[in-house]
Amino acid sequence: MSGTTWVYIFLGLYIVYCFYWGLKGYFTEKTSSGYAIAGRSIPFFAFLLAATAASFSGWTFIGHPGLIWRDGLAYAFASFYVLTIPITGTFFSKRTWLMGKRYGFITPGDMYAYYFNNETLRWLVVCVAVLYSIFYSAVQLMAAGALFHIIAGVPTAYGAIFLALIVWFYVCTGGLKASTWVGVIQFVLLVGGIIILGFYVLGSFGGASKLFAAVNQLDPKFLNVPRVINTVDYLGGAPGEVAWTGVMILTYMFALMGIQSSPAFTMWTFGIKSPKPLAWQQAFMSTFVVGFALFFFTAFQGMGAKVLQVAGDPAFADVNQATVVPTLMQQFLPPVMLGVVFMGAIAAIHSTAAPYIGTGGSILLRDVYWRYIKKQEASHAEQIWMNRLFASVLTVAALAVGLTSKAALVILGALATAFGFLMYLLLSAVLWGFRFPAIGAVIGIFCGMIAVAVTYKVFPNPLSMHCAFWGLFTAFVAAFLCRGLGFKDDEETLKRQQEVRAFLDDIDAPSESGKAWRKIMKVAVPVWYFFAIGPACIWGNTAFSVGGFPTLWSWQIVWWILGIVMMWALCFKAEMATTNETQIQRAEVETMTVVKEA
Numbered sequence: 001m002s003g004t005t006w007v008y009i010f011l012g013l014y015i016v017y018c019f020y021w022g023l024k025g026y027f028t029e030k031t032s033s034g035y036a037i038a039g040r041s042i043p044f045f046a047f048l049l050a051a052t053a054a055s056f057s058g059w060t061f062i063g064h065p066g067l068i069w070r071d072g073l074a075y076a077f078a079s080f081y082v083l084t085i086p087i088t089g090t091f092f093s094k095r096t097w098l099m100g101k102r103y104g105f106i107t108p109g110d111m112y113a114y115y116f117n118n119e120t121l122r123w124l125v126v127c128v129a130v131l132y133s134i135f136y137s138a139v140q141l142m143a144a145g146a147l148f149h150i151i152a153g154v155p156t157a158y159g160a161i162f163l164a165l166i167v168w169f170y171v172c173t174g175g176l177k178a179s180t181w182v183g184v185i186q187f188v189l190l191v192g193g194i195i196i197l198g199f200y201v202l203g204s205f206g207g208a209s210k211l212f213a214a215v216n217q218l219d220p221k222f223l224n225v226p227r228v229i230n231t232v233d234y235l236g237g238a239p240g241e242v243a244w245t246g247v248m249i250l251t252y253m254f255a256l257m258g259i260q261s262s263p264a265f266t267m268w269t270f271g272i273k274s275p276k277p278l279a280w281q282q283a284f285m286s287t288f289v290v291g292f293a294l295f296f297f298t299a300f301q302g303m304g305a306k307v308l309q310v311a312g313d314p315a316f317a318d319v320n321q322a323t324v325v326p327t328l329m330q331q332f333l334p335p336v337m338l339g340v341v342f343m344g345a346i347a348a349i350h351s352t353a354a355p356y357i358g359t360g361g362s363i364l365l366r367d368v369y370w371r372y373i374k375k376q377e378a379s380h381a382e383q384i385w386m387n388r389l390f391a392s393v394l395t396v397a398a399l400a401v402g403l404t405s406k407a408a409l410v411i412l413g414a415l416a417t418a419f420g421f422l423m424y425l426l427l428s429a430v431l432w433g434f435r436f437p438a439i440g441a442v443i444g445i446f447c448g449m450i451a452v453a454v455t456y457k458v459f460p461n462p463l464s465m466h467c468a469f470w471g472l473f474t475a476f477v478a479a480f481l482c483r484g485l486g487f488k489d490d491e492e493t494l495k496r497q498q499e500v501r502a503f504l505d506d507i508d509a510p511s512e513s514g515k516a517w518r519k520i521m522k523v524a525v526p527v528w529y530f531f532a533i534g535p536a537c538i539w540g541n542t543a544f545s546v547g548g549f550p551t552l553w554s555w556q557i558v559w560w561i562l563g564i565v566m567m568w569a570l571c572f573k574a575e576m577a578t579t580n581e582t583q584i585q586r587a588e589v590e591t592m593t594v595v596k597e598a
Contacts, residue, residue, distance in 0.1 A: 003330075004152050006339030014185075014343055018170045018350075021181045025174020032370075032383040032597055033106055035175035036362035037271035040100070042180050044277045050183025050351070051268060051277075052285040053190055055085045055259055057136075058143045058349030061194060064294070065328075066321030068302025069309075072222030073552040074244035076299050080533045080556070081256040082291035083563040086282035087525075088260035088424075090567070090576045093269050093278045095431040095504055098583075100270035102503060104593035108266040108423075109367040114594055115430045115500060116438035117493035124445045125426075126367050128419045129263035133360030133394050136416040138402035140353040141167075143322075144346055145402075150326040151342050157403055167350050168395045171358045172388040176271055179354040186347035187285075191293050193344015197325070198297025200332040201304040211300065212548045214307040222306060223550055224541040225249070230464035245464040246535040253533050255468035258420030261427055264359040274584060279577035283567040295560050299553065301328055357398070361391030380598045415456055418468035422448040425475045433501050437489050440482030448475030507586055514575035521566075521574050528566050532559035 029035045042050075067075045096111075105111045108129070109122035145160025154162075170178045205211040216223070228246040259265065272278075305324045309316040319327050329341055365387040370378055378386075425444050428434040436444070452471035455462055462470065489497070510518060530536050540555025549557065571577040 001335060003333070003335040003338035006335050007152050007342045010339040010343045011346070014346070015166055017185055018166055018182050021178040022170030022173035025170075025178040029175050029177065029384070031380045032366075032387075034177075035384045035387055036106055036359075036366065037100075037267055038175065038177035038180060040271055040273060042177065042268075042272045044274065046180045046184055047268075047272045048277045048281050048285055049187035050180040051265075051281050052290060053183045053187035053347070053351035054265075054268075054355050055286060056082075056190065056290055056348065057352035058140050058345060060290075060294070060298075061190060061345045061348040062143055062147065062325045063321065065298045065301035065305070066324040068299060069305045069319075069324045070321045071244055072218070072224075072306070073299075073303070073550065073556075074225045074249070076295075076302070076553070076556060077225075077244070077249045077533055077537060078252065078256075079291070079294040079298065080253055080560070080563070082294055083287050083560070083567060084253040084257050084533070085259050086286040086567065087570070088257045089265075089269075089278060089282045090570050092261065092427045092431055093265075093282075094275050094577055094579060095508060096266055096269040096427075097272060097275045097278070098504065098507060098587055099430070099500075101587040102590060102592055104591070104595040104597070105270060106267075106595060106597070107363050107366045108263040109363065110595050111266070111430060112426050112441075115497060116426075116441050117489070117496060118438040118442060120442045121426070121438070121445070122367050122371075124442065124449075125263055125423075126363055128422065128445075128449075129360055129363045130394070132262055132264065132416045132419055133356045134397045134401055137353040137356050137394070137398035139416075140349045141398055142402040144349045146322060147326055147342070147345055147349075150323060151329065151338070160402060161399060163346060163349070164353075164395055164399055167354050167357065168392065171354050171361075171395075172391050175384075175387075176268070176355070176358055176362075179358050180268075180271075182354065183351050186351035189340075189344040189347035190351060191289060191344075193341040193348070194293040195297050196337055196344070197328060197333065197341050198293075198300040200337065201328055202300045204332050205304065205307075209548055211304060211307070212550060214311075215303050215550050215553075218303075218306060218310060222303075223552055225538045225552065228535045228538055243461075243464050246538050248461065248464045248466060249537060250529065250534045251466035251469035254472070255417045255421055255466050258417040258423070258468060261423040262417075262420030263363060263423065264356050266423075266427075267359045267362065268355060275577075275579045276584075279571040282577055283564070283571040287564050287567045291560055291564070295557055301325060304328070353398070357391050357394050360394045361387050361389075364390040364394075376596050378598065383598065415452060415467070418452045418456070418466070418471050419449065421468045422452070422471055422475055424472055425479060430500070431504065433505075436479040436483045437487045438493060439487050440479035443482060444475040444479035447478040448472060451475070503590075507583055507590075510575045513573070517569060517574035518576075521570055521576075524566060525570070528559070528563060532563060 033039055064078065099105060099111055103114060109125045112125055113119055113122040141160050141164045144163040145156040148154045148159030149156040170182055202208060202211060225246060226243060230243055230245055305316060305328060315327055315331050329338055333341055365383055369386050370376060370383060422445055426441060448471040451474035452467045455467040455470040540552045542551060543555055545551050546554040
């Protein structure tokens with residue numbers, strides 16, 4: 001059988017699995033929170049796999065090797081997002097779960113508006129969530145259509161619409177629980193597909209040593225970080241043109257930290273049954289398992305394609321960053337494996353689009369329709385059906401943006417994670433007690449959104465630093481400026497914040513050992529950032545070679561291994577992501593629900 005036939009066979013099996021979970025959710029989820037956040041019942045195993053899959057989108061599968069092909073090993077530092085994405089969860093997820101259990105929050109807007117006693121924040125979070133859902137999902141769905149076109153010959157628009165319908169069906173019928181259980185199989189397909197394709201590319205060279213020898217013969221621009229910072233052309237280049245300086249690598253990683261601080265991930269954290277899987281997801285599944293796939297097998301794909309192109313292979317004469325992976329699939333995979341790896345790519349795309357469309361619909365339902373249009377008077381059934389309607393609108397909007405606006409798509413997709421990173425401002429206040437008034441939070445987020453847009457489109461990447469950095473920097477400056485100018489919250493807001501602080505500081509107080517480890521990690525984490533993905537990464541150009549790997553690649557692998565140790569220490573020894581039975585028991589009992597559900 002041909003590769004295309006196998007593509008359709010595996011696609012059929014995948015659709016059956018997706019539809020099963022969608023229909024199961026349709027007949028079992030009868031409450032608003034049951035549909036929106038799975039009734040706070042997502043189990044350990046499902047969250048472990050699905051949350052990891054959702055963190056690493058179709059961009060990881062298709063775009064990441066494509067950019068390694070285009071920009072070389074300097075871009076391959078982006079693989080460190082296997083650490084910088086989950087480190088956000090390490091900082092915030094456990095305390096987010098505790099807040100959700102105690103106060104009954106369903107959306108992030110509930111949490112931020114309650115803590116700051118300010119409804120404007122709710123609307124800003126709705127804006128961030130909706131923009132994130134539409135534009136991030138648009139990028140994913142169009143990537144799926146393009147892949148379907150290259151591999152199976154289906155027109156891009158038809159492929160995008162067909163694959164969007166699959167996501168739409170199981171998200172709208174089954175809610176967050178269906179998205180989570182489909183995410184389990186998506187994780188297996190995503191990681192498996194990356195490793196299989198990398199393995200076949202490596203095999204085509206006759207082994208690692210021959211590939212490394214060929215890579216070492218490439219132009220040095222593909223093997224080195226060019227410099228620490230751009231100061232001469234301090235306003236950067238055109239949008240999409242990136243100089244991978246040391247500080248650009250660092251600040252690009254900041255942008256990707258915005259994935260797990262985005263409103264969608266906050267909702268997902270509210271939905272888990274217990275916080276016990278958090279530490280394992282952050283320190284093992286993401287950092288080690290996905291890291292293994294990225295630091296070796298996506299790099300085999302990207303650098304292998306560059307070697308083949310330079311050697312004059314006609315199949316790679318006209319490739320671009322979007323077609324590198326599909327071309328590798330067609331050139332090197334036997335028919336059955338083409339079907340498997342194609343499904344890995346589709347699973348990677350769906351694993352991200354589904355939770356963003358689903359949670360975006362839930363946020364529109366709860367924060368706009370339920371609270372302001374229906375004045376908190378709507379039955380569970382009405383809320384679920386309106387939630388489905390909003391998710392449908394977001395799916396159509398994502399497709400419309402993707403099909404009509406190719407230029408804006410790239411810009412807005414890049415802006416999505418930077419907007420997610422802005423949520424650090426609110427999370428640091430609510431969960432860790434950073435002190436600035438509610439007006440500072442509102443102005444900070446608003447100024448941050450403007451700064452992100454300006455430093456992406458008008459003055460791209462000033463000082464070769466990513467717009468996510470400039471956005472959050474501006475947000476914190478504006479928030480603390482309001483505090484410095486003497487703005488103060490009213491008595492009710494201060495009492496509310498003191499009560500939250502007392503609850504979190506008491507229930508989540510670290511042990512003596514945990515305190516000692518936290519002191520160590522306050523030094524160790526910045527040091528790791530500085531050397532692994534910060535200004536000092538330029539030393540990797542000439543530092544050392546391990547096992548025949550090119551020098552910069554060796555640097556990345558060594559610091560990845562050290563990063564695994566750092567994440568283990570943060571999550572487990574410093575107790576940033578672990579909980580004990582007493583804490584969980586208290587969280588179940590010490591409730592103070594402030595959100596009306598129906």
